[in-house]
Amino acid sequence: MLRLALVPVFLVLLVRGEDAWALLVLAVASFTDFLDGFLARRFGQITRLGQLLDPAADRLYIFAALLGLAWRDLVPWWIVLVVVGRDVFLLGLGVVLANYGFGPLPVHQLGKVATFCLFYALPMIMLGEAFPGVSGWSLPVGWAFGLWGAFLYWWAGIIYAVETARVIRLPRVNPPRRSDTLEV
Template identity: 80%
Template sequence: MVSDRVLTLPNVLSLLRLVLVPVFLVLLVQGEDAWALVVLSISSVTDWLDGFLARRWNQITRLGQLLDPAADRLYIFAALIGLAWRDLVPWWIVLVVVGRDIFLLALGIILANFGFGPLPVHHLGKIATFCLFYALPMIMLGQAFPQLEWWSQPVGWAFGLWGAFLYWWAGIVYAGETMRVIRLPRGAPGVSSDTLD
């Protein structure tokens, strides 16, 4: 059951992740890749821990459902911007990923105008996010430890390009689902503003 509580340990951990985003970005822009990876590792552990505790202690909250994906996206954006700032990844990759999230924001506005909440997360979106989450640290790893660059860079780029492709594929799936939902008559079985939260 989803609650409206605010002050829970999982939410505090999610807030900690958000607070660490600018720290991560500054370290990355300054070329402190090893320390940036440490911050990213702490964020990854707290990401797993807040989800585990929320389920274990029955502390799943609406705020937590907003904070968790927001932190994920901000880390991806921060990593992309930091690496692009240093000319380690091209800016078009940043535009591809950010453009897709702007596209999803537009879909969310359309759904809200028709009285629906956000669409459920599609498995393609989860796979794409995982690929990007894996790719960016791998690229950073090669910068922090040049002796690992020979394998971390190709692996990182493979996951990064595949993740960007899947990110947009999932976006197209969301667009199709949005069009399907808004064409359904109001009050149709299985369709309400609650079912899409």
């Protein structure tokens, strides 16, 4: 919950150009994410809510970083549209799956790699802005990971679309029953 609560703090700091503070908030959020995951696995406290909120928080940080950096003209708006567009696309796939009685697809390893690339790229770009002395290497590294991450993000999205098409064509053993009458 702390991680989710820090998203607006992170975004405000980023929009204001307080990159060092924004990076600190991001580091704290990342540490709490690591700690939460570690403790949940260690003590068998994995919950469905946690499985839903963790990737949601990841997406919110990516969106906040992209929006904040684009607002300041540090990244082009098209990259925001590429990343957000892919998540809107996946949301549509989720609706299709739900209409066929399926839950979300398991996370694909390529999607994890793409998210890692974006999680690495955006702070590297912020680092170059916060500390101009390191921008000579942090900005090129950040952009390389960012562009690669956006490409992999869509590649994983296409894999999810193919898998969705495969899953909804599977024969249903026990299709959901629909009743025309209300039973009390």
